Amino acid sequence: MPQPPKMNISEVNRIHFARHVLHLLLPLLRKLLQEQMEEKELEAKVKGVLVNEVSNKCRTSIVDFHRSCKCCPYDLCLACCSEIRKGKVRKHVVREAANRKGLSGNHLYCPVATGIKEDDLVHFQMHWEKGEPVIVSDVLQLTSGLSWEPLVMWRAMRDVKKSSNIKDDHFAVRVLDCLDWCQVDISLHQFCLRYKQGRTHSTTHWPEMLKLKDWPPSNLFDQRLLRHSAEFISALPFPQYTDPRYGLLNLAVKLPHGVLKPDLGPNICIAYGFPQELGRGDSVTKLHCDMSDVVLNLGRSSRSLVKLFFVPAGCPHQVRNLKVAMGFVSPENVGKCIKLTGEFRWLPSYHPAKMDKLEIKKIDLYALKEVICFLDPSCSEGSTSGA
Numbered sequence: 001m002p003q004p005p006k007m008n009i010s011e012v013n014r015i016h017f018a019r020h021v022l023h024l025l026l027p028l029l030r031k032l033l034q035e036q037m038e039e040k041e042l043e044a045k046v047k048g049v050l051v052n053e054v055s056n057k058c059r060t061s062i063v064d065f066h067r068s069c070k071c072c073p074y075d076l077c078l079a080c081c082s083e084i085r086k087g088k089v090r091k092h093v094v095r096e097a098a099n100r101k102g103l104s105g106n107h108l109y110c111p112v113a114t115g116i117k118e119d120d121l122v123h124f125q126m127h128w129e130k131g132e133p134v135i136v137s138d139v140l141q142l143t144s145g146l147s148w149e150p151l152v153m154w155r156a157m158r159d160v161k162k163s164s165n166i167k168d169d170h171f172a173v174r175v176l177d178c179l180d181w182c183q184v185d186i187s188l189h190q191f192c193l194r195y196k197q198g199r200t201h202s203t204t205h206w207p208e209m210l211k212l213k214d215w216p217p218s219n220l221f222d223q224r225l226l227r228h229s230a231e232f233i234s235a236l237p238f239p240q241y242t243d244p245r246y247g248l249l250n251l252a253v254k255l256p257h258g259v260l261k262p263d264l265g266p267n268i269c270i271a272y273g274f275p276q277e278l279g280r281g282d283s284v285t286k287l288h289c290d291m292s293d294v295v296l297n298l299g300r301s302s303r304s305l306v307k308l309f310f311v312p313a314g315c316p317h318q319v320r321n322l323k324v325a326m327g328f329v330s331p332e333n334v335g336k337c338i339k340l341t342g343e344f345r346w347l348p349s350y351h352p353a354k355m356d357k358l359e360i361k362k363i364d365l366y367a368l369k370e371v372i373c374f375l376d377p378s379c380s381e382g383s384t385s386g387a
Contacts, residue, residue, distance in 0.1 A: 014248065019371075020331065021248075022375070028338065058345035061361065079345070109127040111124075112136075116136070128310070131315060132312070134309075135308070135309055136310070142234070149196075150191070150322075153225055156226075160225075173185075173187075176210065179206055194210065195272045211269070212270045215268050217263070232266055236295060236308065242326070244266075251334065252264055252292075252329045254370045262327075262357055268323065269285065269325070286318055287318045291337060292329050293311070294310075294326065295309065297309070313333040314340050
């Protein structure tokens with residue numbers, strides 16, 4: 001199956017997009033430099049660190065300067081140092097209720113996929129920079145109509161298995177039993193059959209509600225589901241943001257080779273159970289917000305791609321049943337990503353969401369370096385391999 005074609009972007013548009021990224025990221029760079037200069041005033045010489053190190057206290061990634069214990073490998077980021085020094089280590093956190101000041105309407109931008117022109121990118125950006133979700137309809141017309149039925153995807157994986165050396169453990173998955181809140185090991189084929197036919201517990205007669213999350217791993221998606229991966233990526237509108245390989249406004253693409261990249265998908269979440277919410281172990285994914293921007297396809301059944309939902313970072317949302325999702329990092333929402341990272345630092349140390357998996361500050365620095373070197377090639381001559 002051929003890969004989705006590479007976008008043909010003119011030099012004028014490349015310069016325009018680079019300036020757009022630079023305009024949005026420079027204020028964040030100034031704030032980062034201010035944090036570092038405040039620490040340098042207290043210590044004349046600070047040791048540099050690797051970009052993938054994290055603070056032992058808040059689990060946030062350390063971009064550059066930090067504090068280290070001389071007797072043990074305990075590191076503190078600049079934010080932790082400043083809070084401890086000012087006595088702002090809080091034991092209890094309270095927050096304000098929903099704030100709806102300046103609400104001017106209750107409408108979302110909903111373009112039709114087949115009618116999107118080059119000029120519509122500006123319209124999309126106008127809503128996107130306000131933190132508004134965007135819904136793109138009629139996406140089916142841009143695809144071959146490939147079915148996303150779980151059994152169809154299982155057969156596709158089985159065909160790939162026959163033609164390559166794929167181990168059988170890829171066909172055994174661990175799912176969440178939403179009724180008992182425990183993990184269950186099950187074969188992929190059995191899970192797909194139950195999704196189609198349904199099943200009830202023999203003793204309680206409650207419907208069985210199983211959820212398969214983040215499957216398959218994003219690094220295996222295009223290998224195990226070749227046609228589905230190519231169709232999903234090809235159908236994505238506004239590829240300047242969504243293309244996971246060449247998107248000029250997708251900052252996650254700007255990480256160089258050899259640097260550990262965040263897992264942004266694409267991946268699939270499949271859940272089944274009962275049409276109504278029972279109030280006990282429902283298969284609905286609870287209200288949550290993602291650390292990055294995300295584009296996803298939702299379906300009550302496993303129909304082909306019909307609508308795509310663009311959800312900005314930090315926007316609360318919930319889904320149920322079938323979901324195909326892929327994350328990206330837009331320059332408009334980098335500030336929100338950094339804000340969310342700071343808020344997640346206050347989660348308990350055992351909370352699974354505490355780890356800074358996105359490493360947004362690292363993405364910010366590499367993106368700035370790339371656009372500056374593109375706009376001013378002379379600066380790349382004296383640059384090093386680091387950001």
